[in-house]
Amino acid sequence: MAKAFSLLEVLLVIATISIVLTFAIPKFTNIISNSNISDLKSNLAIIRNNISKLKTSQVLLNKSTIIDSLDNATIDKKDELLFTEVLDFSIISTNSAINEVGKWLKVSNNSYKYILSSSKNVVFLLEDNSFKCKSSFEICKEIE
Known part of the structure; x- marks a missing residue:
């Protein structure tokens, strides 16, 4: 006689898996969102620190302390090297499409602009030799 699972056993397993996934999927999306926020925070800290180092070196060399740009990348173009004027490594860009x-x-x-999610962007502006967050107060507070 062949052994097989009964319909009740199969339904119980499917119900159990469904319940576990109901709780696991939202946690997984939170993990991805939190990792993007952590990545942004580390990038932001490095960029701001290197801007400060650049200003300090310009003062010590008795040069102009005005920082006009952070790179020579093309606007809204994919695979451009960003922040090359202040970073020793490059951050690769995306485009708006x-x-x-x-x-x-x-x-x-x-x-x-840093793309946090499909619906959430953070805008930054190089202003007065500082890299400032120009998005909503809540988003800026979350990453600062």
Whole structure:
């Protein structure tokens, strides 16, 4: 006689898996969101620190302390090297048509956007030799 699972056993397993996934999937999306926020915070700290180092070196060399741009990248172009004037490594850009989550986008000569999620962006502006968050107060407070 062949052994098989009964219909009741199969339904119980499917119900159990469904209940576990109901709780696991929202946690998983939170983990991805939190990792993007952590990535942004670390990038932001490095960029701001290197801007400060650049200003200090310009003062010590008796040069102009005005920082006009952070890179020579093309605006709204994919795979451009961003922040090359202040970073020893490069951050690769995306463009507005693709909007890759977790990537930077150059909006203008002194404005950048970080894509946190498909519906959430953080805008930064190089202003008064500082890299400032120009998005809503809640988003800026979350990453600062």
